Amino acid sequence: MSRRSNIYSGPKSDHFDGERFFDPDGAPPKALRDLLRWQFDRDRKRAKWPDWAPSPFSDRPPARVDGGTVRLSFVGHASWLIQTAGLNILVDPVWSVRVSPFAWAGPRRHNDPGIPFEALPAIDVVLVSHGHYDHLDVATVSRLVREFSPRVITPLGNDLTMRAADAAIKAESYDWHDRISLSDEVAVNLVPTRHWSARGLFDRNRALWTSFVLETPAGKVYIVCDSGYGEGMHFRRVAEAHGPLRLAILPIGAYEPRWFMRDQHMNPSDAVQALCDCGAEQALAHHHGTFQLTDEAIDAPVVALAKALDEAGISRERFAVLKPGQVWDI
Template identity: 30%
Template sequence: MFYKNPYYNPEKSHHTPYGFQNPEPLHIPLTRVAKWLKERWMSKTSRLPKGGYEQFIQDWMVEADFSHSGDYVNWLGHCSLYFNLDHTGLLTDPVFSNRASFLSWIGPKRQTPTPIDIKEIPTLQYVLISHEHYDHLDYATIVQLNQHFPNLTFIVPLGLERWFHKKGITQVIALDWWDQYVINDQLIITATPAQHWSNRHPFARNRNLWCGYMITHQDKNHYFAGDTAYAENLLEIGDRFDIDYGYMPIGCYAPEWFMGYQHISPSDSVRLHNELGIKQSIGVHWGVFELGDERFDDTPIQIQNAITQYDTPPIFEVVPINTTMKLS
C-alpha cells in the first residue's frame, strides 16, 4: 500500500500527496551515491586534521560555561546550540552520543569529546529539532533530556511528532514552514524552510518535514538554519525577518559535486548570510562528525577565504566548540 501524506495541502509547494519536497527539486540518484562511496573508499587523501584530532580538540574546543548572567548562547558542537533567554532554556538538535547512528558500534563516530553532561544545563524548557537524521535527532540524548527535565516540550517539523509519540513523549509541537509557536509575548518560534530531505529508515523518505527555526526574543531574531543546501527560495526568510544572529551550517560539504545538493558549502553559507542580511553569524554543523570528505581544519580556512571575497567583509565567525556568546 502506498503511503498517503495526512498533512497534504495542495496549496503548498513543499507538500506532496506522499510526503514533502523542496520547492527547488533535490534528487540524489543511487549512481551518484555509489560514485561518492567508491571515491571515498579508494581515496588515499587523509581526512585527518593537521596534528590529528587530538590537536584539533586542543585548538577548537573549550570548556562549557553556563554561569553567565544575562542572555547567552552556547555552541555545543555540530548543530547543538543552547539558548538561555530570560532564564528560558532552548536547545537545538542535541546529539551527545558517541555515534550518529541507530547502533552504538557502527556509523559516524564523534571525533571530539561529548561537550557537556546533561546535568550541567541550568534550565531547559524547549528542544528544537530540525529534522530526523541521526546527527540531528539522537534517541539516547532525547531520552536523557526528557528524564532530567520532565516538563520538556519538543518543537519539531511536521510529521516528526509521530516518532516522539511512539517513544511515549507527548509534549510535542509540530510546525509546518512559516508556522509559529508563541511561548510568550517575548519569545516566538517560527519554522523556516530548508533545502534538505528526511528519512529515518530506507522506506520512509521525506514522509516527515525538515526545517530551520527563527527564534524571536524581544526585538532580536536568531536564525538557526538547521541542515540545508543553498537555494533561492531561502531568501524569503530575509524578506520576512530582520535577522540579528545567524547560526549557519558550514561543514560536511565535500565533495561539493555530491554534498552540494544537501549541505551548504562554506562559501555559499557566507553568501546566504550576506543575502539574508544577517548582522552577525557563527558557523555550526562541523567539527564533530566526519560526514564529508573535508578535513575539519579546512573549514575555518574556507570561511576566511569566502569572507575576503566581499568589499565589506561579512561578520561571520568560526568559534571553538563550547564557546559562549553573550547577547546584547
C-alpha cells in the same frame, strides 16, 4: 493525521503531495545509485580526521539568563544552548557518541560536547530541525525528557519518529510558516529550507525539515541547521518575511564532494552568500568539526570560510567560528 504508523499523513499542500514532503524551490535527494557511486569511487579522496580533536573550552551555563540578553553556548556540530528571557532552549541536541542507527558503527564524535550533560540548566524547550541522525538524536531527547520534561518542537512527522522510539516524548509538530509562542517574550517560526529528511533507505521525505527564526528580546535569530544554497531564495525570503535579523547561525561543513552534496549542504562560500542574502548583522558558523560526515578535512571549512570572507570583503569578525564550549552574547 494518522497515528497508526510512524508515517505522517495529512492534507496535501504546496510542499506535501499526500505521501512525501518536497521543496518546490529545491532539489530531491540523490538516488541510492549516487550514494553508492560516492562511497565506492576508486578515485575518492577522503581526508583523514584525527581520532580526537578536543576543544579547549567547556561551558557551565548559568541557571537562567533574564532581561534582554541572549546567551548562546556552542555544544558542537549543530547543537546550541540558547538562554534568553528566562528560557533555556536547546537546538538539535546531540550528546551521543555516534550519529547513526547503530551504536557500533557510523560517524562518531571527535570532541566532547561543549557542555557536559550534567552541567545543563533546566531545559524548557527543545527544537529539532529534521530527522537525520546528526540532528535528531532520540537518545538525547529521551534523556532530556526524563530530566526536564521540556516542550519538544519539530516539523511535521518527526514527532511520530520520536514517539515511536519513546512514548514519553510528547513532541509538538508544526508546518512551515507556523509561529509558536514559547513565552510572553520569545517565539519561534518554522521557515522553509533547502534540504530533505530520512532515517533509513525507504522513508525519504516522509517527515518535514525546517530552519528556525527565534524571536527574542535582543532581536531575531535565524538558525539554519542544514541547508543547501541553490539560488539563495530561501535566505532572501526569510529576510523579507522576518528581517531585520540580529544573528544568523549558518552551516559551513559537510560539503565534499560537491557533485553529491551541493543540493543539501552549503560550503563556506555558499554560507557567506547566504549571510549577504539574509542580511543578518552577525553570523556564527556551525555544522563542522565534530562528526566526519563527508570527505573534507576537519579544518577545511574554517580555512575556506576565512578565504571566502576576505574575497567578499566581509570582516571575519562578522562571521565568527566558535569551538565547542565557547559562548556568544547578544
